[in-house]
Amino acid sequence: MFSKIYSLGLHGIDGYVVEVEADISQGLPGFDVVGMPGMAVKESRDRVRAAMKNCGFSFPVSHITVNLAPADVKKEGAVYDLPLLLSLLRAGGQLSLSLDGMAFIGELSLTGDIRPVHGVLPMVLAARKAGLHTVFIPQANAAEGAVVDGITVYAAEHIKPLLAHLAGEKPLVPLEKTAFRPHADESTPDFSEVMGQVVPRRAMEIAAAGNHNVLMIGPPGSGKSMLAKRLPSILPDMTREEALEATSVHSIVGELPADVGLLSSRPFRAPHHTVSPVGLTGGGVVPRPGEVSLSHNGVLFLDELPEFTRQAMEGLRQPLEDQTVTISRASGSLTYPCSFMLVAAMNPCPCGYYGHPTRECTCSPQNVKRYLSRISGPLLDRFDLHVEVPPVGYTDLNAKTKAEDSASIRARVNTARQVQAERYAGTRVRTNSQLTPALLRRHCALSDDAQVLMQSAFDRLGLSARAYDRLLKVARTIADLDGSEVLRIDHLSEAIQYRSLDRKYWRSR
Ligand SMILES: Nc1ncnc2c1ncn2[C@@H]1O[C@H](COP(=O)(O)OP(=O)(O)OP(=O)(O)O)[C@@H](O)[C@H]1O
Numbered sequence: 001m002f003s004k005i006y007s008l009g010l011h012g013i014d015g016y017v018v019e020v021e022a023d024i025s026q027g028l029p030g031f032d033v034v035g036m037p038g039m040a041v042k043e044s045r046d047r048v049r050a051a052m053k054n055c056g057f058s059f060p061v062s063h064i065t066v067n068l069a070p071a072d073v074k075k076e077g078a079v080y081d082l083p084l085l086l087s088l089l090r091a092g093g094q095l096s097l098s099l100d101g102m103a104f105i106g107e108l109s110l111t112g113d114i115r116p117v118h119g120v121l122p123m124v125l126a127a128r129k130a131g132l133h134t135v136f137i138p139q140a141n142a143a144e145g146a147v148v149d150g151i152t153v154y155a156a157e158h159i160k161p162l163l164a165h166l167a168g169e170k171p172l173v174p175l176e177k178t179a180f181r182p183h184a185d186e187s188t189p190d191f192s193e194v195m196g197q198v199v200p201r202r203a204m205e206i207a208a209a210g211n212h213n214v215l216m217i218g219p220p221g222s223g224k225s226m227l228a229k230r231l232p233s234i235l236p237d238m239t240r241e242e243a244l245e246a247t248s249v250h251s252i253v254g255e256l257p258a259d260v261g262l263l264s265s266r267p268f269r270a271p272h273h274t275v276s277p278v279g280l281t282g283g284g285v286v287p288r289p290g291e292v293s294l295s296h297n298g299v300l301f302l303d304e305l306p307e308f309t310r311q312a313m314e315g316l317r318q319p320l321e322d323q324t325v326t327i328s329r330a331s332g333s334l335t336y337p338c339s340f341m342l343v344a345a346m347n348p349c350p351c352g353y354y355g356h357p358t359r360e361c362t363c364s365p366q367n368v369k370r371y372l373s374r375i376s377g378p379l380l381d382r383f384d385l386h387v388e389v390p391p392v393g394y395t396d397l398n399a400k401t402k403a404e405d406s407a408s409i410r411a412r413v414n415t416a417r418q419v420q421a422e423r424y425a426g427t428r429v430r431t432n433s434q435l436t437p438a439l440l441r442r443h444c445a446l447s448d449d450a451q452v453l454m455q456s457a458f459d460r461l462g463l464s465a466r467a468y469d470r471l472l473k474v475a476r477t478i479a480d481l482d483g484s485e486v487l488r489i490d491h492l493s494e495a496i497q498y499r500s501l502d503r504k505y506w507r508s509r
């Protein structure tokens with residue numbers, strides 16, 4: 001006999017419907033799984049066999065063929081245990097229920113417990129898109145299942161209550177949909193603790209408002225790491241759509257805490273400098289998104305940038321430009337999103353005091369040069385804001401008045417993002433940093449006097465075409481923070497100030 005049950009799979013961060021077909025026929029007992037199953041899927045049969053026996057069902061002693069359709073996409077993970085069990089029960093005549101329009105996902109224990117799986121959120125989204133009306137998911141993934149509206153989602157811990165529900169004996173209660181409430185992560189420290197540092201603080205505000213990449217450079221103990229760690233507290237609220245995308249990436253790698261259905265604040269990732277290129281940009285034998293994708297719609301912070309391997313740093317160039325990472329394998333290619341704000345911090349030399357106003361640098365000129373040259377020109381070019389973080393003065397540290405707190409900065413950032421959202425409505429652009437050349441020309445037109453300034457800066461700073469575009473984008477954000485639709489000369493001159501650092505450190509050597 002033959003049976004077909006719907007399940008769901010993952011391709012990149014997108015879910016798709018999988019048909020789990022089982023056929024039980026006469027012949028030598030055997031169990032074949034076809035349809036490009038991965039290792040975990042092949043092992044499914046042993047789990048399913050044990051779960052069936054331990055729950056009082058008999059495992060068919062016949063030739064079993066299981067097909068996972070579509071057959072041309074590699075199926076990974078143990079999500080097909082549950083649909084496979086149901087398919088076998090139906091094909092063997094032990095279950096005679098109509099399961100049309102329903103999808104099932106879940107790994108099984110040998111005793112029939114339904115264990116959590118990765119990627120529930122994108123899979124349930126795909127089920128809704130495909131027009132299925134109900135999805136059954138593991139209890140431990142209930143928070144994720146409750147996020148998607150427009151589809152009925154049930155969560156079960158064990159196959160027995162699930163079967164009792166299907167038989168109409170003891171109905172399960174569908175998951176109640178949770179509302180999306182974006183908010184800043186309360187555990188993030190506050191900007192009010194950062195004394196002095198007026199320019200770096202302002203640069204962080206601009207970066208947050210326009211989603212710009214920032215490079216901070218300065219001596220030890222000046223507050224670079226401190227500033228970066230406080231960045232999440234001023235990042236704008238995520239829209240629901242952004243939250244769904246970011247959560248999907250975390251969901252497919254199983255990095256979502258059990259009680260979190262949808263990330264409520266932007267991701268902030270700070271990988272150690274020993275991270276491998278694959279860990280940073282994604283890949284691997286079983287492809288997995290890297291830190292760049294886990295930072296999607298949030299921040300990737302690279303502290304002590306020159307300590308990262310050259311390969312890891314250079315691997316960032318393409319994702320920074322394209323905002324997606326494509327991983328090619330013999331079995332097909334996968335694309336992960338990675339629209340992130342890159343924030344990096346570094347000392348100007350190995351001893352850390354090159355360019356310090358009072359302390360002498362003990363490095364030889366060659367050593368300083370070698371240290372700085374670890375950051376390649378193309379990578380440097382991708383930072384919109386280059387910020388010098390000078391040592392903090394005694395008066396600043398002991399100031400009586402507290403510095404401005406994160407909530408006030410965040411309010412301005414949110415307003416500037418709102419302006420951008422309205423201006424770019426109907427396009428794929430969300431922030432100034434993502435402006436396409438056509439939109440850039442339309443929304444970043446310079447006044448005559450600003451053009452004169454731009455020309456002189458272009459020649460003096462030796463800007464690349466990319467740096468020129470990025471300069472205009474930063475100026476646009478400064479104007480947005482200022483509530484001005486017109487891009488004035490003062491907006492541009494502030495933006496230029498954040499491009500002058502590479503001249504001091506990189507070009508003067
Ligand atoms: N602007 C500041 N206001 C108040 N405290 C500060 C400031 N800058 C630094 N500090 C103090 O110094 C400590 C070290 O700062 P932080 O780790 O940010 O330095 P850093 O610039 O990252 O140095 P390194 O280059 O060595 O990594 C902070 O934890 C804080 O206690």
Ligand SMILES: [Mg+2]
Binds near residue numbers: 226345
């Ligand atoms: Mg530091």
